[in-house]
Amino acid sequence: MPTTSSETASSKTADSPPRLEVSGLTVTFGGLTALDDVSFTVADGETVALIGPNGAGKTTVFNAVCGLVRTRRGEIRVGGVPAPSSTTGLLGAGVSRTLQGLGLFEHLTVLENVLVPLTSVGTSTGTSTDAAQEVLGTLGLSDLAAVPAGTLPYPERKRVALARALVTRPRLLLLDEPAGGLGATDIDQLAQTVRTVSGGGCAVLLVEHHVDFVMDVADRVVVLDFGHVIACGTPDEVRRDPAVEEAYLGVPVSTSGSGISTSSATGAPGREESA
Numbered sequence: 001m002p003t004t005s006s007e008t009a010s011s012k013t014a015d016s017p018p019r020l021e022v023s024g025l026t027v028t029f030g031g032l033t034a035l036d037d038v039s040f041t042v043a044d045g046e047t048v049a050l051i052g053p054n055g056a057g058k059t060t061v062f063n064a065v066c067g068l069v070r071t072r073r074g075e076i077r078v079g080g081v082p083a084p085s086s087t088t089g090l091l092g093a094g095v096s097r098t099l100q101g102l103g104l105f106e107h108l109t110v111l112e113n114v115l116v117p118l119t120s121v122g123t124s125t126g127t128s129t130d131a132a133q134e135v136l137g138t139l140g141l142s143d144l145a146a147v148p149a150g151t152l153p154y155p156e157r158k159r160v161a162l163a164r165a166l167v168t169r170p171r172l173l174l175l176d177e178p179a180g181g182l183g184a185t186d187i188d189q190l191a192q193t194v195r196t197v198s199g200g201g202c203a204v205l206l207v208e209h210h211v212d213f214v215m216d217v218a219d220r221v222v223v224l225d226f227g228h229v230i231a232c233g234t235p236d237e238v239r240r241d242p243a244v245e246e247a248y249l250g251v252p253v254s255t256s257g258s259g260i261s262t263s264s265a266t267g268a269p270g271r272e273e274s275a
Helices: 005-011 058-065 087-092 110-120 125-138 154-166 184-199 211-217 235-239 242-247
Strands: 020-029 032-042 047-051 073-078 095-097 172-176 203-207 220-225 228-233
Touching (some): 032 203, 032 228, 095 154, 110 154, 154 172, 184 211, 211 235, 228 235
Antiparallel strands (some): 020 032
16 A cells, blocks of 8 residues: 655655665576676665566566575665565565466455455454455455455456555565556556555556556666666656667657657567566
8 A cells, every 4th residue: 555645755865775776686597697787776656667578587686576586696675674585574574566477366355365465464354454445445446355356357356466465555566567468448547556656655666568658657767688787767768778779679669759669568589488
C-alpha cells in the first residue's frame, strides 16, 4: 500500500541512502557472463525501469536483488545496508516483488492469496484482514475477495498478484513485466497505480517490454544489452541514445524521430527468450 503524501517529502531528503543501490554487479553462469559490472540506484519515491532486448539480463538483476542467484562480484544494498537473501528477510526490509508467472495459489480465494505475505511477517489475523481488504479496495477487487483466484480472467489475476505485493506496504517494489498480457485500459490503470505507489514514497523498479508504458511511468530508464548497461537517463534521453536505437534494431519511436520502439520490444533475432 502507498504511504501518505506527507511521508514522500521526508523520504527524498538528500541525506537518505538510495532505497536500492546496485554496484558493480557481475553474475556468471558457467562460462556465460549474464551481468557485467551493472550499477544503478533507485531512490525513495522514484520509478526506475530496466529495459533491453530479450536475454539482456533484466530478470537476472531482479533475481540477484532477491538473493536467488549467486553474484560473482558487486554489492546490493537496500536502504543503505546489504540486501537480505531470504524471502522473509526481504519482506522485513520492506521489499516486495511480483512474478512474471504470477505465482498465485489458484485454489485459494483472492483474499487468501493476498493474505499470504502477511502470514510470513507475523502480522496478526485482524490486522492482516484489514490490510488485505484495504488493498483489494484500492485495486477494485473487493467484490472478488471470495472468488478462487484460478477462475479469474488473466488481467484480474495480474491485479491480485499486484495486491499481494502491495499489502505489506513495501518501501521497494519490484515489478516483473507488470504490463505483459494486458490491454490498453488495464495498462492505463496499472500506470496510475504505479504513480500512486511511487507518489507515496515507495521506490519502484520494474522490468518491462512494453516501452510505451515504461516511458509513461518511469523517472529514469536503465538499458541493458548482453549484460551491460548501455544507457541510463530520463525517458527522453534514452529515446535519443544511439546505442539504445542500435540495440532495438533502430526501430523509430515515431515517424519524426529515432529511438526504441514504443510497442512491445523483443530485441534482436537469435537471442534467448529469458530476460
